[in-house]
Amino acid sequence: MEQQKYIVFLFPSVSHTLKAEKILKEQGIAHKLIPVPRHIGSDCGVCLRVTADRQDAAESALQGRVNWEEMVFL
Amino acid sequence: MQPDPGADPIIYFDNAATSWPKPAEMIEAMIGGSPGRSGHHRSLDAGRIILETREALAELFGSNDSLRIAFTKNATEALNIALPGILHSGDHVITSGMEHNSVMRPLRFLETQGVQISVVSCSGDGRLNPEDVLAAIRPQTRLLVVTHASNVTGTIQPIAELGQIVRDHGFLFCVDAAQTAGALPIHVDEMAIDLLAFSGHKSLFGPQGTGGLYIREGIEKHLQPLMMGGTGSRSEFEVQPDFMPDKYESGTPNTIGLAGLGAGVRFVLAEGVEAIRSKEEGLTERFLKGLASLKGITVYGPPDAASRTAVVSFNVAGVSPSEASLELDERFGILCRPGLHCAPAAHRTIGTFSRGTIRFGFGYFNNDEEISFALEAIQSLAGGSTEQ
Incomplete structure (x- = not known):
């Protein structure tokens, strides 16, 4: 079985992350908040993970409503 | 209710x-734990409560971005971010003759630091005439700060009209909404408000120790914070974040108070x-x-x-x-x-x-x-x- 591929959105702050979470929840886009993986950031915060196939849907949902700093493949 | x-x-x-x-649901909202800032699920629950409070306030004030609101302990703290944060030596500020000391004391202090102040007289019943504000504008005018309504007489100032004057002349407009947030309609865009200081424990039905400052997009780049410290973001850097709302929210937040404020604001939105x-x-x-x-x-x-x-x-x-x-x-x-x-x-x-x-x-x-x-x-x- 092929390993699931993920994208994480990194936001400037927890407030931004939770706002993004709320938007995805409202739009019914599956997601998970996870601690920022050490290899992509040294911050103590959380980031938002979606499966790679939901990247476009997540991006268009968040576009213009909450700014993210980076989008990284896991 | x-x-x-x-x-x-x-x-x-x-x-x-x-x-x-207070509405019963405000008391209920404040019962429960509020862990601090981490990535674990209880901490995130606390963060979500605060976000919901922000979102409710943004809806109330007609802002499409809840992250433009920074929480403070009261309207006074919000004004103490806005006024010394914007005004520097050589700047000119216009205010009215109906202001609370939460506006006048920071302004009188700033006056000793080289800020020029024009206090525009009001009529005997406390009304500020926009024509008089127009006449007070100088090339150095950086800000108009007025109370939306007087805490002494209740006199409501023509905020939308004043906002238009400020916008036409290209300086900033700060409104003290301590008496009006939740009691009168406020729309930050329609009223051209750049900075809106509000109190949580009056007509928003929150607990004491809650308030905040709405900051129009872009202004935070030139607005110094009152306090600096840990924000749970950009932890690898020793300089204060420059974005909303973290720039103005250092230290562990008053989660329990903001939970109550959120319930109070939702009560206001539900009643209308x-x-x-x-x-x-x-x-x-x-x-x-x-x-x-x-x-x-x-x-x-x-x-x-x-x-x-x-x-x-x-x-x-x-x-x-x-x-x-x-x-x-x-x-x-x-x-x-x-x-x-x-x-x-x-x-x-x-x-x-x-x-x-x-x-x-x-x-x-x-x-x-x-x-x-x-x-x-x-x-x-x-x-x-x-x-x-």
């Missing part, structure tokens, strides 16, 4: 200071600001009409309820405000506030410095019977005095 059932048999007319009682305003205006009108029929009473501020919030300042001939309020409390169980209400400028404008006034601040949970009872109580106080 019912107020907190723990209410005592008193008549509470000090809502302009702190609203009471228009419905709240309509009820409060009705109570105020009834009281003003009743006072007009009594002898020995001087009422300050606009004659009509439509031009003021649910605040009425008055005096009883021959009785000092402090004596009157003590009598009202001890004999009638009516709680109000006498004195200068932290606004000496406003009292100079209406001619009651240094005597002060008796201030009644009505709220959404007051009713017609309480107004009638209060009018009888005032009549009895006035009856015992020599008419002047």
Whole structure:
């Protein structure tokens, strides 16, 4: 079985992350908040993970409503 | 919606200071844990509560981005971010003759630091004429700061008109909404408000220790924070973040208070600001009409309820405000506030410095019977005095 591929959105702050979470929840886009993986950031915060196939849907949902700093493949 | 059932048999007319009682759901929202800032799920739950409070406030103020709101402990702290954060030596600021000390004291301090201040006089009932603001504008004018409504007379200022003037002239507009957030419609875009300082514990039905500052996009780049410290973001850097809301929210937040504030704001949204305003205006009108029929009473501020919030300042001939309020409390169980209400400028404008006034601040949970009872109580106080 092929390993699931993920994208994480990194936001400037927890407030931004939770706002993004709320938007995805409202739009019914599956997601998970996870601690920022050490290899992509040294911050103590959380980031938002979606499966790679939901990247476009997540991006268009968040576009213009909450700014993210980076989008990284896991 | 019912107020907190723990209410005592008193008549509470000090809502302009702190609203009471609070909606029962506000108390319920504050019961529960509030862990700090981490990535674990309990901490995130706390973060979500704060986000929901932000979102409710953004909806109330007509902002499409809740992250433009930074929380503070009260409107005073918000004004202390806005005023010293914007104004520097050589700048000119315009304000009105009806301001609270939460505006005037920071401005008087800034004056000693080289900021030029124009205090535009208001009419005897506290109204600021936009034409007078226009006349006060200078090339160095950086900011207009005015109260949306006076905490002494309730006089409502023409905020949208003032906002248009400021926008036309390209400086910034800061509004002190301590008395009006939740009590009057506020729309930061339609009113061209750049900085909106609000109090959580008055007409938003939150607990004391909550308030905030709306900051229009881009202004944060030039607005110094009052405090710096840990924000749970950009932890690898030792410089303060430069983005909203973290730039102005250092240290562990008042999660329990903000949970209560969120419930209070949702109560306001559910009832509707228009419905709240309509009820409060009705109570105020009834009281003003009743006072007009009594002898020995001087009422300050606009004659009509439509031009003021649910605040009425008055005096009883021959009785000092402090004596009157003590009598009202001890004999009638009516709680109000006498004195200068932290606004000496406003009292100079209406001619009651240094005597002060008796201030009644009505709220959404007051009713017609309480107004009638209060009018009888005032009549009895006035009856015992020599008419002047």
